Structure formats: C-alpha cells, structure tokens
Amino acid sequence: MAATRTPVVFIHGLWLHATSWQAWAELFAARGYEPHTPGWPGEPDTVAAARRHPEAVAGIGIDDVTAHYTAIIRALDTPPVLVGHSFGGLFVQKLLAAGLGSAGVAIDPAQIKGVKPLPFAQLRSGFPVLGNPANRKRSVALTKSQFRYGFGNAIPADESDTLFDAWTIPSPGRPLFEAAFANFTGNSPAAVDTANPTRGPLLFISGGKDHTVPDVVTRAAHKLYSNSPACTDLRRFPDRGHSLALDSGWTEIAESALEWLTAEGVGPAQ
Template sequence: MSPNTDVIFIHGLWIHSSAWQPWLDLFTEQGYVPSAPGWPGDLDTVAATREDPSGLNDIGISEICHHYADLIDGLDAKPLVIGHSFGGLIAQELLAHDLVRAAVAIDPAPIKGVKALPFSQLKSGLPVLGNPANKKRTVALTAKQFRYSFGNALTDEESDALFEAWTIPGPGRPLFEDALATFVRHSPATVDTHTAVRGPLLLTSGTEDHTVPRVVTVAVSKLYADNTASVTEYHEYEGRGHSLTMDHGWRDVATDVLDWLGAKGLAPAVRQTAEPVG
C-alpha cells in the first residue's frame, strides 16, 4: 500500500462531520485511511452539537483553515482532502498552500473573485445574512429552509430525514466573510488561483444546487484557467442538489471521486473497483 493514503473529509455549514460515514466506509474498503474531523467547536455527535453549539460561536474561515492545517501537520505525509460546500472552499485553501496532495471541492462555497450571486444562493444564505447579529453566533436551519437549500432535488420525505439525521447549528461568520469577500482586501476567502503550484483539483457542481448554484462553481473554475502549472478539472451532476454527498445518490459521487483519484495516480495499490449503486 502507498504510504500516502490519508484522506481528510471536511464538512460544510450546517452539517455534522458524521454525515461522511458512508464515504469513510467506502474509502476504507478501497485501501485509503480516511477521517472526518469536525470544525473547531463541533462536538462528537449531532445531538451533542445541537444541545450546545456555543463552541462554534464566532468561528470563521481562518480558524477552520488553521484547525485543519494543524491536523495535517501531525500526519506523516500530505493527505488528500475532500470538502463539501464550505469544506470545499477550505480544501482549496489547503491545496493552494501545498498542505495536501490533491483536493476535491464538491459544490464549494465561492472563493474571493466570484461575482455571480444567483437569487437561490442569496435566499439560501438569508437565515444567517438577514440579521447582522448572526455574525458572532450560530444559527440553525428549519426543515423548510433545509428543503430549499439542500433538499430541493429530493422528495420532502428524504430531505426531512437528512435534516433530522445530520443538521447542526452553524456559525454565521463564514457566510458573512464570504459574502463580503469582494470588498475586503485580505479576505479569508482568498485562494491563490493564479500562481500556486500545487496538486490536482477537482471542482464539482450539482446542476440544481440552490446553495452554490452551478454558475458559481463554473466561475470558480474560470478563476483557475490561467494557472497552467497545475491541474484543475470540473465535473457536473445533472439534476443533483446541495445534498449530493449524503442523499440516496452519494455513492455515485463517491465513486467518481475514487475514479478521479485513481486517474491522477493517487489510489492505493490495493484499491478495488467501486461500482455505483442504484
């Protein structure tokens, strides 16, 4: 087995790290050594974090990045990183700083430089951005808000089940930092898309995503276009929404990621063919 088989999964806003468990099981089967550490302030379980989310108050993008950078520093070799939503933004920052060998950013929160702001993205952020006081505290989504932001491509029944299983209150600060990134010179949402010499990056988008619409991820991809020294690729999932890492079709996405890693020479020697289900 390759000695560099560590994979770190980074969750996004409003979702607990334990939602990655099916991915952890699959990647373990394929010979990787995966882990899904939570954000600074997350507690061990969904229930515990819902009961006391105060550790997440005023946690921003920089704190999250430094948290994962410190975890990576304790490893024997640079890992791979796979992030969803804000986790996808963090994954890009870690990659740009050459802390990881490769990154997959699934429906990633926009980095500085993206001008597109579709209505659905604005509406998805309103539970936080609608009140400036939310910048320093956590905010929980309602089931109805989750259906719009995450579960719009699902049945109401599946969306509500995911809401009950995996949602936690999320810190408001990252959303405010991202929303104001264009106007802040040293925004924590800044990623070196132009000159960083780094490992390969895969950006993905669900075409029905309300939280990070397709046009936003396409705009992120274009920011990397002039960086010919490093590989950046883009992939779409037709008809999928922001829940694509944890809904009934998660394995299709995970299998594509495994295949991409294999194509980049980043698979363990013992990796088996992972067939999608359904």
C-alpha cells in the same frame, strides 16, 4: 511490511456534522485510503451534543477553521487527499493552495474571493444567516423547510426531512458573511491562491439544481484557476442539489471522485 495507506481528510460545510461523512469514509477505507473526518474547531463529537451546545462554534471564522485543519494535516505522515463539501470545498482550495494536500475534491464549494455570480437561489439560501447582521457572532440552525430549499430541493421531501433529522447542526454565521463580502474586503479570509503552479490536482463537482451553491458559482470558481498550469477539472451533475454528498445518490459522486483520483495517480495503487 504492509503498504502505507493514503490518508484522506473529509471536511464538511455549514449545517452538517462531521459524522455525515461516515459512508464516504467507509467506502474510501475499502478502496485503500486512511480516512479522517474531523469536525470544525469546537464542534462536539455527536449531532445531539452539537444541537445542545450551539454556543460551542459561535463566532468561528474561515481563518479559525483553516488553522484547525492545517494542524490536523501537519500531524499526518504524508500529505492527504482533501475532500470537502460546501464550505468544506472552500477549505479544500485554501489548504491545497498552501501545499497541504496531495489532491483536492471540492464538492459544491462555497464561493471564494473573485467569484462574481450571485444567483437569487443562493441569496435565498443564505438569508437565514445574512438577513441578520448579529448572526456574524452567533451560531444559526436551519429549519426543516430552509434545509429543504437549500439542500434537499432535488430529492423527495421525506428524504430531505430524514437527512435533516440525521445530520443537521447549528453552525457559525461568520464564514457566510466572510464569503459573501469577500470581493469587498482587502484581506479576505475567503481568498485563495488560484494561480499556484505547484499545488496538487483539484476537482470541482457541481450540482445543476443546487440552490446553496448554484452550478454557475462553481463554474466561476473553476474559471478562476485558468492561469494555473496545475490540473483543475470540473464534473457537473445536472440533476443533483446541494445534498448530493449525503443523499441516496451519494455513491455516484463518491465513485466519480475515486475514479478521478485514480486517474490522477494520487490514490492507492490499484
């Protein structure tokens, strides 16, 4: 009888389509995992369709996305490994804290409630959305130059443009507002139970040149878990930007995550 493959659910962030995880899914499958790359609620199946129908995701918030992935995970036979980038990393933390994953990898995760640093680069990256309060109910698309600043600043301009053309889609503005004002909101959907002692192991990965989620923000999130006895690790890549999960150096990040999962004993038997 064939051994059951370890499920892994990949969760993308704002402005990227679920298919941007394709290379990761193929690598993890080759290492014995069963990959799943579901999009956000309402997200069309292709990049082209998502660009044609930005209204499909307008108004979707953190709680909506969390509920969507909760239903997907509960339909699996066993708790999966959770891997998320940017806002996907925030969802990894929420889902793992709720006992819905065996382990989590949060790559340059959007800030959760309690994270206090707010660097200028992060403010500038979020301004295309946060600069207009009406965007809370809209979906917003980045321009190529905005993507270059927020995602592709640590890679050559032509590579940034290629990634923009391949994977970017309009995304809801609401999650960015919810995260930005989390520390001023009593029941913020960006809150995470960081003290949970029974959750699975969690790895933070940060890029030292990230403008969208600067390294200091990821380090601050990691520090919030200091009161939990559960495993919480941090790996930093000083020369990488927010595109680290999909640019030409993505394998370095993926292999680091795979190595950590093996060390924690939550991946397939080697």
